[in-house]
Amino acid sequence: MLVAMWRDERTWSLCGTPGAGMAVRRGHPAHTITFLSVLLLILTGLTACSALKPQSPENRYFETRDSFIRKLENATKPVETSPDLAELEKQLRTIVGPVRIEGFPGQGRIDLPTLQSDFAHDQVDGLRFDSDRETLFVTTGNLLRHYLSERPELPQSIEAISKNGDFYRRVFHWDAGVAYYADVPVKSRAGQAFVHAFLGVSAQDIAPFIPNEIFVFVSTGKQLRLVNAPATVEISDIPQCRGVWEKINQKSSEALAIYRASQLKNKKAIEDHFRLETEGFEAYQRCFSREAKNQPFFTALIKQAQSIVDRLLKH
Numbered sequence: 001m002l003v004a005m006w007r008d009e010r011t012w013s014l015c016g017t018p019g020a021g022m023a024v025r026r027g028h029p030a031h032t033i034t035f036l037s038v039l040l041l042i043l044t045g046l047t048a049c050s051a052l053k054p055q056s057p058e059n060r061y062f063e064t065r066d067s068f069i070r071k072l073e074n075a076t077k078p079v080e081t082s083p084d085l086a087e088l089e090k091q092l093r094t095i096v097g098p099v100r101i102e103g104f105p106g107q108g109r110i111d112l113p114t115l116q117s118d119f120a121h122d123q124v125d126g127l128r129f130d131s132d133r134e135t136l137f138v139t140t141g142n143l144l145r146h147y148l149s150e151r152p153e154l155p156q157s158i159e160a161i162s163k164n165g166d167f168y169r170r171v172f173h174w175d176a177g178v179a180y181y182a183d184v185p186v187k188s189r190a191g192q193a194f195v196h197a198f199l200g201v202s203a204q205d206i207a208p209f210i211p212n213e214i215f216v217f218v219s220t221g222k223q224l225r226l227v228n229a230p231a232t233v234e235i236s237d238i239p240q241c242r243g244v245w246e247k248i249n250q251k252s253s254e255a256l257a258i259y260r261a262s263q264l265k266n267k268k269a270i271e272d273h274f275r276l277e278t279e280g281f282e283a284y285q286r287c288f289s290r291e292a293k294n295q296p297f298f299t300a301l302i303k304q305a306q307s308i309v310d311r312l313l314k315h
Contacts (some may be wrong), residue, residue, distance in 0.1 A: 058142045061091045061125070069115050081115050088112070089127075096127050096138055096223065100315045104129040104136045111137060113174060124171050126224075134229040134308075137171045144224055158224075162196040162217040169202075172228045176202045181211040181285055182292035184305045189313060194219040197305040199231070199292060206277060208245045208284040210237050214305050218312040225312045233300035241287035248280035 068084040089110040099108060108127035115121060124147055126139030148156050155161045168178040184197040195218050201211040212235050216227040252273050259269035292298055 056142075057091065057095045058140075058146065061088065061095060061143075062146060064088060064091065065115075065125070069121070072115050084115060085110055085112065092125070092127055095143065096140055099127065099129065099136075099138050099223075101129070101136055101225070102311045102314065103131050103134060108136075108138065111171070122170055123174055124167075126171075134227055135172055137226045137228075139224050140222060141219070141224065158194055158219055159196075162194075163198070165200065168200070168215055168226070168228070171226055173202055176204045178202050178215070179209070179211070179281075179285065182289040184214065184298075184301055186216070186302070186306050186309045188218075188309070193221070193313060195309050195313075197309065199235070199288075199301060202228075206281045208242065208281060210235055211288065214301065214308065216305060216308045216312065218309060220313070227308050227312065229304075229308060231297075231301060232304050233297045235297050235301075236295065238288060238291050238295065241284050241291060244287050245280045245284040248276055248283060252276035252280060 065088055068081070068088070071084075072079050072081060092110055093107060096108075106129060108129045111123050111126050111128045112121065113123070124137070124139060125143045126137055129136040129138070144161075148154055148161070154167055155164055161167050163180065163183075165178040165180040168180075169176065172178070178200055179202075180198055180200050182199045184199055186195050186197045188195045195216070197214060197216045199211045200213055200215050201209045202213060203209050212231050214227075214229050214231055216229075218225045255269050255272040255276060259266050259273060262269065264270075
């Protein structure tokens, strides 16, 4: 925005830059700027200010990333993308800033495994750090807001996105989904950050897999830090939840049998099969979410999740 101000010497200054304007002294008609002259000066200044405004590191990153993607899409022969990814990684390190989290040495690497237009290109922009058993992902609020603005199918708020399994897939996996099972209560020191954790599982199919992973989300304001870690306590199945799934799965199996008996012609039967399969899985998830807090493993799960949150908030 153009900033126009009177300086002490009554100088009209463009862009708030001393000396960028024209001196106008009161009481001297010969030097008085007319209305049209001022208007012309303002319009000229708008263009000048716009040209002088530095490009943000985030905008430069997205423009560079998109130009690399277009180059790959328009290529008529194989293109080596390693240098492009290295350049984007370098820019991300500058944007994200220092990351010093216990258990995650090194500078991290770009979370995009490829620039090709496939599932991998859908990964969230940020840096990934891998340890022996845990994975850390770090991005910034500005990077995430830009990413979400291009994907209206995802929640747009921090609280909602922290509970979205598909978002965690885009962070940690390009070849598997993340199923959200149960909230794990965690706290931030003196409310200094937004924190969230849940029990879930990564899988390539819809089935009542026993969840055995912890996902942690921490927003410090400038940085967003996410961790995916295996549960250190054994997560046992919950019989009543398994029973809920088995009842619905029986109906799903019956629908599939009808479809096969029709020599694959009964479309309603196969639609019922897939619908019941999804309903059975979702019912299992809801039951697990409701009953997990009453299970023997849950106290240890809270302790592990809180330990991760504390590490993420140390620096």
